[in-house]
Amino acid sequence: MSKDVEFDVCSLDKLKLPKNPKILIIGGGYAGLMTALKLQSSLDFTQENKPQVTLINKHDYHYQTTLLHKVAVGTLSVRKARIYYRKILKANKVKFVKDKIKSLDPENHCVYGNGGRYDYDILVIALGFRADDFNIPGVAQHAFKLSTLNRAVKLSEHIENKFKDFIHTQNPLDLSFIVCGTGFTSIEFAAELGSQLDEFCEICGIDRSIPKITCIGRSNQILPVFSEKLSSKAVEKLKKMSVELITNGTVKEIKEDGVIVEKDSKLIEIKGNTVLWGAGVKGSDVIEKSSIPNKKGKIQVDFQLRALNYNNIFVVGDSAQPTTKDAIHAPTAQLSSQMGEFVGTMISELVKGHEFNKPFVFKHRGTVCSIGHTDGVGIVYGKELWGEIAAFMKNTIENRWLFSIGGLSMVFKKGQFRYRTSN
Numbered sequence: 001m002s003k004d005v006e007f008d009v010c011s012l013d014k015l016k017l018p019k020n021p022k023i024l025i026i027g028g029g030y031a032g033l034m035t036a037l038k039l040q041s042s043l044d045f046t047q048e049n050k051p052q053v054t055l056i057n058k059h060d061y062h063y064q065t066t067l068l069h070k071v072a073v074g075t076l077s078v079r080k081a082r083i084y085y086r087k088i089l090k091a092n093k094v095k096f097v098k099d100k101i102k103s104l105d106p107e108n109h110c111v112y113g114n115g116g117r118y119d120y121d122i123l124v125i126a127l128g129f130r131a132d133d134f135n136i137p138g139v140a141q142h143a144f145k146l147s148t149l150n151r152a153v154k155l156s157e158h159i160e161n162k163f164k165d166f167i168h169t170q171n172p173l174d175l176s177f178i179v180c181g182t183g184f185t186s187i188e189f190a191a192e193l194g195s196q197l198d199e200f201c202e203i204c205g206i207d208r209s210i211p212k213i214t215c216i217g218r219s220n221q222i223l224p225v226f227s228e229k230l231s232s233k234a235v236e237k238l239k240k241m242s243v244e245l246i247t248n249g250t251v252k253e254i255k256e257d258g259v260i261v262e263k264d265s266k267l268i269e270i271k272g273n274t275v276l277w278g279a280g281v282k283g284s285d286v287i288e289k290s291s292i293p294n295k296k297g298k299i300q301v302d303f304q305l306r307a308l309n310y311n312n313i314f315v316v317g318d319s320a321q322p323t324t325k326d327a328i329h330a331p332t333a334q335l336s337s338q339m340g341e342f343v344g345t346m347i348s349e350l351v352k353g354h355e356f357n358k359p360f361v362f363k364h365r366g367t368v369c370s371i372g373h374t375d376g377v378g379i380v381y382g383k384e385l386w387g388e389i390a391a392f393m394k395n396t397i398e399n400r401w402l403f404s405i406g407g408l409s410m411v412f413k414k415g416q417f418r419y420r421t422s423n
């Protein structure tokens with residue numbers, strides 16, 4: 001887990017850049033924003049042949065996707081979650097444009113958004129992920145997804161309304177929450193909700209034994225990226241929050257008021273008026289319908305994160321399908337930001353006319369899954385952690401990202417601390 005990983009080496013053409021090269025980054029998540037910040041800090045914008053760097057994103061703010069479960073439960077306010085691009089990008093170096101990209105035209109070196117055509121000499125694709133429903137009936141219509149800040153806010157309003165509704169309806173289905181998936185997104189959400197139930201029940205005057213959270217996963221252990229020991233620690237903690245876990249269960253259908261699951265060759269129905277789908281992600285639809293070869297919106301890249309066969313297109317974050325000889329890498333914020341930093345450094349060297357032959361090497365620093373605000377399980381630099389120390393490391397990882405994009409003042413303004421949530 002802590003070993004550094006090098007990517008496969010492919011052939012590479014030399015890239016020739018014109019005067020005042022146009023560098024276009026589409027998507028301002030961990031990967032795209034890090035690329036933009038690296039270019040902002042390393043390029044010379046005072047010379048005559050200065051590059052024109054543009055970042056396009058569909059919202060004018062960045063947010064930490066890894067904290068969306070908190071927004072969805074209401075423990076992180078939307079105001080605190082938003083980080084406006086124009087506050088961290090210097091307009092004379094990186095121009096920010098709020099627009100939604102609709103299509104890519106690699107043959108003519110341009111992309112199209114609602115606002116028109118954007119030309120480039122170098123394109124960095126960083127459009128991130130979206131939920132994958134694997135064509136399971138009802139997922140698209142009836143399940144919430146934690147894929148954007150707006151969707152997380154919608155879920156938080158829905159949960160609040162269900163508690164309010166219950167006071168009048170006394171319908172237990174209003175307080176039955178079903179989470180499909182037992183990976184990071186699902187477990188972090190279930191635990192965050194579980195840790196707030198005492199408070200919600202107290203505020204609304206509801207018996208604490210009424211709300212139920214059920215988590216359904218296909219594998220036989222939750223958080224399969226971790227060892228059995230860490231997974232059992234997480235199970236113990238979730239059980240204390242009365243989260244019911246169904247392992248080895250396959251979701252067959254999501255209905256308005258429940259989920260049909262196949263377990264031990266039998267179909268069972270779990271009833272509930274709130275369903276979260278956290279069981280899979282895929283790449284952007286803009287990539288999927290483009291002429292660039294891709295698999296479910298993800299583009300295979302070479303050892304320097306270039307799209308195969310396009311020497312002026314780099315792909316970073318969840319849009320990229322990086323592979324080594326023996327592994328496909330799980331899409332994470334950590335991998336995305338390292339890719340962004342690498343591509344930013346490389347483009348800056350190319351613009352300066354320097355050779356850049358280094359391969360991208362991913363450094364696994366660790367992964368932590370939060371279980372509520374003050375608990376968690378994870379691995380950091382190869383060492384397994386759980387409890388408060390894991391929660392502390394999770395906050396440190398989140399704050400490290402804030403530091404890298406906006407220094408200490410950003411950490412103090414937007415950071416996660418032991419006793420400081422926004423509720």
Ligand SMILES: Cc1cc2nc3c(=O)[nH]c(=O)nc-3n(C[C@H](O)[C@H](O)[C@H](O)COP(=O)(O)OP(=O)(O)OC[C@H]3O[C@@H](n4cnc5c(N)ncnc54)[C@H](O)[C@@H]3O)c2cc1C
Pocket residue numbers: 026027028029030031032056057058059062065066067068069099100101102126127128129146147184185188284286316317318319331332333334335336368369
């Ligand atoms: C709830 C949750 C918890 C997670 N927890 C962890 C964790 O603990 N650790 C970890 O390492 N990873 C975690 N992940 C995974 C991690 O968040 C992703 O791997 C990471 O966000 C990918 O970064 P990215 O820059 O590729 O894409 P994103 O962060 O998805 O950013 C993509 C950007 O592109 C923009 N965009 C998309 N389409 C368009 C368009 N058409 N036009 C313009 N702009 C567009 C979006 O607005 C967004 O700003 C979690 C994910 C979720 C959902």
